[in-house]
Amino acid sequence: MIQVTLKDGSVKSYKKGTTIIEIARDISEGLARVAVAGEVNGQVKDLSTPLNEDCKLNLLTFDSEGGKATYWHTTSHIMAQAVKRLFPNVKLAIGPSIENGFYYDFDSEKTFTPEDLKVIEAEMQKIIKEDYPIERFTLSREEALELMKDEPYKIELINELPEDAEISFYRQGEFTDLCAGPHLMSTGKIKAFKLMQQAGAYWRGNEKNKMLQRIYGISFPKASQLEEYIKMLEEAEKRDHRRLGKELDLFSMNEQIGPGLVIWHPKGARVRLRIEDLWRKQHLRNGYDIVYTPHIGRGELWETSGHLGFYKESMYSPMEVDNQDFYVKPMNCPFHIAIYKNKLHSYRDLPYRWAELGTVYRYEKSGVLHGLLRVRGFTQDDAHLFCAPEQMPDEIRRVLRFCLSMLHEFGFDKYKIYLATKPKDKSVGDEKMWADATKALEEAVKAEGLECDIDEGGGAFYGPKIDIKIKDALNREWQCSTIQFDFNEPERFDLTYVAADGSRQRPYMIHRALLGSIERFFGVLLEHYGGAFPVWLAPVQVKVIPLLEKHQAFANEIADKLRQQDVDVEIDARNEKIGYRIREAQLEKVPYMLVIGDKELESGTVSVRSRKDGDIGSMTVDAFISKVVEEIRTHA
């Protein structure tokens, strides 16, 4: 007999060799029905796995992470089986579950069209109906290679398995795949699925390798869940910043201007101004100095900085002026360094904190451009800190705290922090510098009571960094903030300061961007609020709607008073019905609408409609002004 400890802490005895599904049935038929896998001592296993020793067992349903992974992984096998039936010449690569569903990579002469996906879906439906049991078995390396002799990618995978690895396969009907599992017990367990899209993907994610065809899909135990998921995607589309940007007339791109270059329309620019105003105010309050630098610089500058060596493929081609090459800047750092180099510095003057909303241009591959989130010309909210080594831990903490408070101001309180460490292959700076800097970064995160994931080897070649990715309302992550050490440029530009003992010392240099780039941040912010900016950010904060012509003068008076208090206000005095104008203001997502008619004119009040709560009654003009001014001040 073996002792099995269940999730609720209870311990049950079973005969040795009892399978997980049998235990599930023993607990309840209902549980057995919804169980998709079992977690044995923390490892996700097939339900058919026999248990031979005492263990902890957690039965997983689709709702758990491991359950989803199992469910989706099995669906990907069903898809591969369908593809093999329809297109026997296709070679199989890999087909894992991912965050939202699964994919399978195929090597195929023929490219899959949307119609093919429909046909594959129909075949999958058959396989599910046929309800093949899914069996696991293991083979020796030789047998495995023999079985997979027509599958070159599988052979490559088998050959790379460690010497002592167990080589397992899963069989369902005529289809067998090399796979570590786990899987559901039979193909009939998949209830609702959909193939989402075809995409190219390099074998093993390396662009030097062959491009395979990837098909993405997702599945659920209930049809209603699939419907919900699709509805969720439609909702996401409604708050897509590109769509909102057009609808709210905030920004656009223009084919004639060029790809990845943003033009900011008056309303978008107004929101941007608000962001920048706050940014400037906060930087001055936090001990930064603001600087301005040019957009281009001589080739020699970029030679010295190392950009022409390490970064040239991301830079716009040079322009020749007076027989010299000038490059448009992809980064601001060399210019800030030039400020530093302009004179001799004492340790007493450190640290320097120089910030700039610096517009940079980078050549990004055409296929990666994406709305405002990936562009070729953008403005970084950049700053460079120059400090003595002993000041460094303090500076890091300070900048991290500043960063988080800035994100908070914009309504972002959920984010994920990554600590990116020394890359394996190439890096500059000695071990001690890396260790000190990495430790300082990690300690700063801890000191703020935060957690971070380690991005092993993810640092820049010139230093470790903290990246902060913010999540929008739909849980998608976007990297905005970054705090990066630089061991490279102080060396290359031979930066020094005079220490207390009169010796020349090398300062530490930190690059940092809190919002990242204004463009990307604006895009994320727009999606975060679904276009409904809080009053302090909204391009039009108040819309005054006089009911009739005779109310216009009073409306103007109110608007003027609001403008005196720096409130952005528009008057909609068009000869349209009130419902029409309310509707438009509502669609423009204006936070407050003021309806002015006879009643208001007589009593000196305004009738207030809030975007969110509808008609909220009337109040005196002054009461409304102080209300809205206060909301703007406190970022309510």
Add this chain to the structure above:
RNA sequence: GCCACCAUGGCUCAGUCGGUAGAGCAGCGCAUUCGUAAUGCGCGGGUCAAGGGUUCGAGUCCCUUUGGUGGCUCCA
């Protein structure tokens, strides 16, 4: 850059088998003076992304280019 898909008035979209382009919204004009999500009538507006090809004839079929979308690689 690579794989797939897409491009029709300002916007959203229809356009069958290849036979010379249509709607709604927006815009403009007129009427309407109205109390919280669309007042009515009328008018104007398109070299069907660009270029080439097939054809008696191309929005529709083929090729190239440009731009975009979803991925891959890369990144703020």
